[in-house]
Amino acid sequence: MTEIGTTVLGYPRIGPDRELKRSLERYWAGKIDETALLETGRALRTRAWRELKDAGLDSVPSNTFSHYDQVLDTAELFGAFPERFTKLGLTPLDTYFAAARGVQDAPAMEMTKWFDTNYHYIVPELGPDTAFSVAGSKPLDEYREARAIGVETRPVLVGPVTFLLLAKATETAPEGFRPLDLLDNLLDGYVELLRRLHDEGVEWVQFDEPAFAGDRTEPELNALIRAYHRLAKETARPKILVAGYFGGLGRGLGVLARSPIDALAVDLVTDESFVDAVAAEPALRDKEVLAGVVDGRNVWRTDPTRALSRAATLLGTAKSVSVSTSCSLLHVPYDVEREAELHPRLKGWLAFAKQKVDEVVLLGRALKEEGVDLSAARAAATDRATAADLADAGVRARLEALRPEDTVRSPYAQRAAAQQAALDLPPLPSTTIGSFPQTTDVRKARAAHKAGSLDDAGYEAAMKAEIERVIRLQEDLGLDVLVHGEPERNDMVQYFAERLAGFAATDFGWVQSYGSRCVRPPILYGDVSRAEPMTVEWARYAQGLTGKPVKGMLTGPVTILAWSFVRDDQPLGETARQVALAIRDEVHDLQEAGIRVIQVDEPALRELLPLRKAAHEAYFAWAVSSFRLATSGIDDATQIHTHMCYSEFGEVVKAIDALDADVTSIEAARSKMEVVTDLGAAGFGRGVGPGVYDIHSPRVPGVDEVSGLLRTAVGAVPAERIWVNPDCGLKTRGYAEVEPALRNLVAAANAVRSELG
Numbered sequence: 001m002t003e004i005g006t007t008v009l010g011y012p013r014i015g016p017d018r019e020l021k022r023s024l025e026r027y028w029a030g031k032i033d034e035t036a037l038l039e040t041g042r043a044l045r046t047r048a049w050r051e052l053k054d055a056g057l058d059s060v061p062s063n064t065f066s067h068y069d070q071v072l073d074t075a076e077l078f079g080a081f082p083e084r085f086t087k088l089g090l091t092p093l094d095t096y097f098a099a100a101r102g103v104q105d106a107p108a109m110e111m112t113k114w115f116d117t118n119y120h121y122i123v124p125e126l127g128p129d130t131a132f133s134v135a136g137s138k139p140l141d142e143y144r145e146a147r148a149i150g151v152e153t154r155p156v157l158v159g160p161v162t163f164l165l166l167a168k169a170t171e172t173a174p175e176g177f178r179p180l181d182l183l184d185n186l187l188d189g190y191v192e193l194l195r196r197l198h199d200e201g202v203e204w205v206q207f208d209e210p211a212f213a214g215d216r217t218e219p220e221l222n223a224l225i226r227a228y229h230r231l232a233k234e235t236a237r238p239k240i241l242v243a244g245y246f247g248g249l250g251r252g253l254g255v256l257a258r259s260p261i262d263a264l265a266v267d268l269v270t271d272e273s274f275v276d277a278v279a280a281e282p283a284l285r286d287k288e289v290l291a292g293v294v295d296g297r298n299v300w301r302t303d304p305t306r307a308l309s310r311a312a313t314l315l316g317t318a319k320s321v322s323v324s325t326s327c328s329l330l331h332v333p334y335d336v337e338r339e340a341e342l343h344p345r346l347k348g349w350l351a352f353a354k355q356k357v358d359e360v361v362l363l364g365r366a367l368k369e370e371g372v373d374l375s376a377a378r379a380a381a382t383d384r385a386t387a388a389d390l391a392d393a394g395v396r397a398r399l400e401a402l403r404p405e406d407t408v409r410s411p412y413a414q415r416a417a418a419q420q421a422a423l424d425l426p427p428l429p430s431t432t433i434g435s436f437p438q439t440t441d442v443r444k445a446r447a448a449h450k451a452g453s454l455d456d457a458g459y460e461a462a463m464k465a466e467i468e469r470v471i472r473l474q475e476d477l478g479l480d481v482l483v484h485g486e487p488e489r490n491d492m493v494q495y496f497a498e499r500l501a502g503f504a505a506t507d508f509g510w511v512q513s514y515g516s517r518c519v520r521p522p523i524l525y526g527d528v529s530r531a532e533p534m535t536v537e538w539a540r541y542a543q544g545l546t547g548k549p550v551k552g553m554l555t556g557p558v559t560i561l562a563w564s565f566v567r568d569d570q571p572l573g574e575t576a577r578q579v580a581l582a583i584r585d586e587v588h589d590l591q592e593a594g595i596r597v598i599q600v601d602e603p604a605l606r607e608l609l610p611l612r613k614a615a616h617e618a619y620f621a622w623a624v625s626s627f628r629l630a631t632s633g634i635d636d637a638t639q640i641h642t643h644m645c646y647s648e649f650g651e652v653v654k655a656i657d658a659l660d661a662d663v664t665s666i667e668a669a670r671s672k673m674e675v676v677t678d679l680g681a682a683g684f685g686r687g688v689g690p691g692v693y694d695i696h697s698p699r700v701p702g703v704d705e706v707s708g709l710l711r712t713a714v715g716a717v718p719a720e721r722i723w724v725n726p727d728c729g730l731k732t733r734g735y736a737e738v739e740p741a742l743r744n745l746v747a748a749a750n751a752v753r754s755e756l757g
C-alpha cells in the first residue's frame, strides 16, 4: 500500500454496550482482576478492527483504544508520569489509574476539556527535569495484536507539539518555563518510537495535531516546523500522516504542507472557508491529502453532493486525495441501527460511527470511480433539507416579537435589595450546586420505570422520598439555600431534551466524557419548544417541605447546545434563542410556583468558546443574549444564580459579568480561589460563590481548610457578595464523603461569618 486511501481518524472505544465502562468500574471496585479488564479491552479492539476492515476502509487506525485517555497514554508511553505516582510501587496499570483518578496522598492529575468538545483529557505535568524516553509499548502492542488477527493498521499518536501545548508546567518549575521547551528531548523519544514501529513493519503512522486549529504564536509554529522536519528526516520510519482537526489549520497548513511529511488530514467540515485555503496551497502537490468531509463530531448523514464537491476541489492541488472523517469518531455513538425508538424519518437522516465508516467508503469510491450509486444518500439529504415540519411558526413568531427590553433586568442594586428583603439571608449564605449523590437505588428506580416494571406513581413516590431525605439532610446540616437534589435527572441536559419538542433522545447513544463516564447527547433536529413545565412540580414539592428557600434548578441554553448534537442547518445562535425561550417559560413558571431562587447552569460557557479569537465576539454575543433571554422578564425579588465549573475562566470573565446573574458559583477550590481575584480585578460587582470543596476528589476538606479559602475570598471581594458552596454538583460522590464535607463547609461559613465586623 502506498496511499492511505479511505480511513477514519479514530473510533469509539467504550464499547457498544459500555463494556469498557463496566469492566473499569468493576476493576476499580476490586470485583475483577487485571486479566479480566485487559481481556475486555482486547475483545473491544478486535471487534472494532474487524468491523473497520470488513466495512472496506483502505486503512484501519490502531492505538485509538485507551483504558482512560489518549493524552495520559502518551505521557505513560514517554515515561512522563509525576513521581508522586511512580514512587507508589503499584503495577503499571494501577500507576496509570492512580495518575488518572488519584489515590490517598497523591491527588489525580488535572483533567480538562479536549479542545471545544465534551471529552476530557488528563493534563500532563512537565518540568525542566522531565526526561522523555520510550518507556511503554502500547502502539507496538496494539499493532501486533491487530496484525495477529489479519488486520494491518496505522498507529495513531498524539502529535509531539499538541502534547506539549496541552501540558502544564509542574508547580516547582521555574518562572518562564514552558512545556514546549522540552520539544527536542520529546522528539528524541518520538524518533526512537518511529524506529521501533518501522522495524515492526508499520507502513503508516498518524500524528494528531489538533492544537493548530486554534491561534498559535510564532514560536509554536516554529515548533511544528522543527518537529516534522526532525521526524520526517529519519530514514528508518513509517510514512507520516499528520491530522489537524476541529477546524482549519490557519498558518499551520502552510507549515505542514512544506514539511517533508507524506500525508495531511484536513477537517473540511468545521470551517467551510478552509476548503479554499487547502485548494490554494501549492506545497501540497507532493502529498496525499485526506479530505475530512464526513463530520466526526455530529450525527447527521453526510450530504454526498457537498462532500464530494469539497473533496474534488483538492484534486488538482494534492498528489492524491482520499476521503476521511473530519476528526476521530470518538465523539459520536456507535450505531444508529440500534435505536428502535427513534422516529424512522429522523433515523434516516442520521449516521453514527458505524454508518460514518460506510459513508467514507462510499464517498471514497465515488471520488475515484464513475457510476457509484449515491441515490439513497442524496435522497436522505433532500428529505431533511425539505422537511417542513422542523419549523415551528409559533416559536419563530415569539422570537420575532421580542423587544430589547425583554432581555434586560432592573439594575442590580435594586434587585439585590428586593432579594435581600424577600430572602433575609445571613452574610456568607451557604448552598450547594444542585445535585446530591445519585444513589444506586435512584438509578435502579429510573431503570425500572423505563423498563415498565415500576409504574409512574411508584417512580414519583421513590423520587419524592429521595427529595424529602435530601431536604431533611440539608436542614440538619444548616445550609441556608436548599436544593431538591436532582434525583429525577438522568443527566442535566438529557433530562430537558426529553421534555422539549425538537429534541430526540437515544437509548444506546453513549459517548465517552472521561474515563468510564459517559453521556448520551440528545439530538436537536427541529425548532425547540416547551409543551409543559419540566421541573416545577419537583421544585414545588421540595419547597413545600421546608421554610428555607429552595433553589429551582435549570440548565442554560449554551450548555444544552454544547452537550447535544445540534442542527447544522441554521446558526447556533438562532437555535440558542429557541432553547432560551423554553427555559424562560420555565423560569417564569418556577417563580409563579413560589420559587424565589432559580439557578440556570452554564458549565459549558467556556467549552463552546471558539478555538480562534476572531470568532469570540460573535460567540459571546449570542451566548450572553440567550442566557439573558432565559433569565429576564421576572420580578426583581427573584434571585437568578448561574454556575460554571472548569476553571480557566480568564477568557470568559467579561461574558460571565455580562450574563447579569445575581449570583455566580464557580469552580475555585483547586486553584485556591485564584478566580475570585480575577473576578475582583475585572470589576465583577454581583454575588459570587467560589467553590470551597473540590467535589472531583473523594477527600473531605477540613473546617480550617474551607475557612482559609473563605478568608481568601473575603479578602478579594466584599463579604456581603460572597456565597459558600462546593465547586460543582455532588451527583458523582457518595454520602459518606458528602455529609461530613458539607458539615465542615457550614461550620467554616459560621466561623468566618462570626469574624466579619
Ligand SMILES: CN1c2c(nc(N)[nH]c2=O)NC[C@@H]1CNc1ccc(C(=O)N[C@@H](CCC(=O)N[C@@H](CCC(=O)N[C@@H](CCC(=O)O)C(=O)O)C(=O)O)C(=O)O)cc1
Pocket: 118, 440, 443, 444, 446, 447, 489, 490, 491, 492, 493, 494, 513, 514, 516, 517, 518, 519, 520, 563, 603, 732
Ligand atoms: C457535568 N458534566 C456533564 C457533561 N455532559 C453532560 N451531558 N452531563 C454532565 O453532567 N460534561 C461535563 C461533565 C462530565 N461529567 C460527567 C459526570 C458524570 C457522568 C456520569 O456519571 N454518567 C453516567 C450516566 C448518567 C446517566 O445518563 N444515567 C442514566 C442511565 C443510568 C444507567 O447507566 N443505568 C444502568 C441501569 C441502572 C443501574 O442499575 O445502575 C444501565 O443502563 O445499565 C440514569 O441515571 O438514568 C455514566 O454511567 O457514565 C457523566 C459525565
Ligand SMILES: N[C@@H](CCS)C(=O)O
Pocket: 433, 434, 435, 492, 553, 601, 603, 643, 645, 728, 729, 730, 731
Ligand atoms: N446543577 C448541576 C450542575 C452541574 S455542572 C449539578 O449540581 O450537578
Ligand SMILES: [Zn+2]
Pocket: 433, 603, 643, 644, 645, 727, 728, 729
Ligand atoms: Zn458544575
